[in-house]
Amino acid sequence: MTFGSRQIDELRGEAIxxxxxxxxxxxxxxETELEAPNPHTLAxxxxxNKRIGQAASDGCPWWTDEWKVGITSVAAPILTPSGRxxxxxxxxxxxxxxxxxxxxxxxxxxxxxxxxHIGDHLEDT
Numbered sequence: 001m002t003f004g005s006r007q008i009d010e011l012r013g014e015a016i017x018x019x020x021x022x023x024x025x026x027x028x029x030x031e032t033e034l035e036a037p038n039p040h041t042l043a044x045x046x047x048x049n050k051r052i053g054q055a056a057s058d059g060c061p062w063w064t065d066e067w068k069v070g071i072t073s074v075a076a077p078i079l080t081p082s083g084r085x086x087x088x089x090x091x092x093x094x095x096x097x098x099x100x101x102x103x104x105x106x107x108x109x110x111x112x113x114x115x116x117h118i119g120d121h122l123e124d125t
Contacts, residue, residue, distance in 0.1 A: 040065040059112040062104060064095055072098050074108055076115035080124045089115045 034043040042048050055061035060076040067073065075090040091111055092098075099107050 037067070038065065038069055040069065042066065058105075058108060060108045062108065070095050074104075074111050076108075076112040078115045078122070079119045080122045081120060082124045084124060086119070086122060089118065 034045070034048075035041075036043040042051065051061055060074050062072070062074045064072045071092055072095040073090055073092040075088050077085055078087040078089055079085055089111060
């Protein structure tokens, strides 16, 4: 995986990137020309690495206005029962109502829980 252009799939990439060692994450960011489609988009490798580290401890990254102004998103990894990373789950919504008045931490925990539930039903191949 690379960080490539800042497309919608990059959020899910940040959800699964905690599996990669921090120095390698920064190297991969530096190897790729990071694009910022708007002023809210992170394009600094160190800042991205810091957010990925935060996602590792929280279980999910959040983006607000980064892909597109007015869109907020959260993602979580999907792991098989043995812990093998196979996918990521991303949820997107208009910033004015997602998360709105709801607790982002509670939403994040629920997204992680749903990702785990999906993973529990997958086979290790």
